[in-house]
């Protein structure tokens with residue numbers, strides 16, 4: 413199969429609905445619920461098939477034990493080939509390739525019948541260089557074997573939360589009236605923050621993102637500047653699909669989709685609240701291909717109803 417054919421298989425008509433199930437490693441079992449039975453990968457695979465998902469994301473262990481022959485699941489497998497637990501948080505994140513080298517990851521993917529590969533890059537981490545290098549090797553090996561690669565691009569650094577705190581401290585230090593003036597626009601706020609010593613030496617993207625985070629009351633990784641950066645980086649590194657967070661509004665997400673160029677975009681996750689489906693509508697309006705979601709589906713007592721609602725938004729009821 414060619415990369416193009418594999419992409420059509422996981423994105424029929426250019427649209428995607430992926431069911432993510434790597435959380436047992438990323439977050440541990442805290443999201444599992446015995447009443448729902450979602451600690452069992454078989455339940456997830458049944459939801460994927462019955463819910464007509466266009467891809468199911470599994471880590472190698474589950475792929476081998478639950479997806480590989482003799483099982484005959486309909487949903488194409490997206491093999492996630494790097495992962496980390498949440499247990500150590502004392503430094504910037506690094507998510508290692510779970511294989512000695514990219515070639516071994518692709519061999520394993522072929523062996524278990526995967527249609528695509530997934531890899532997380534923590535852009536902005538001080539270990540970014542390791543992940544961009546592993547990712548680039550993976551793209552080369554996977555493409556040679558007809559497998560597309562999806563980049564989970566999560567910009568993250570432990571320093572960023574301190575920057576936002578420092579910005580808030582700076583604003584309270586300069587007094588209410590001065591702070592109000594700065595809070596009128598992103599550019600004024602960015603210029604004003606440059607006066608605060610904590611911000612010396614920060615990149616223009618981070619300065620803008622800190623300002624956006626304060627104005628929008630969101631984390632730095634969810635700001636329009638950083639979400640568009642994630643999309644742009646995924647494209648430059650050769651990803652076929654970029655899985656990125658939502659940037660908060662249609663216009664800024666449309667910009668992220670444009671920055672991804674020929675790399676297709678799917679939204680990652682979504683809010684764990686009633687706003688979830690509205691956000692999916694906005695993502696589609698912005699020109700994205702769809703979404704990759706986990707807990708909002710398999711933690712729901714009626715996962716197939718959520719899947720149906722998502723299909724209606726993504727394919728307008730045609731699937």
Ligand code: FBP
Nearest residue numbers: 432434435438680681705706707708
């Ligand atoms: P959810 O839909 O459950 O949020 O999953 C999407 C996802 O990208 C998973 O693939 C991954 O395990 C998880 O989010 C990572 O979450 P975090 O943002 O906490 O690193």
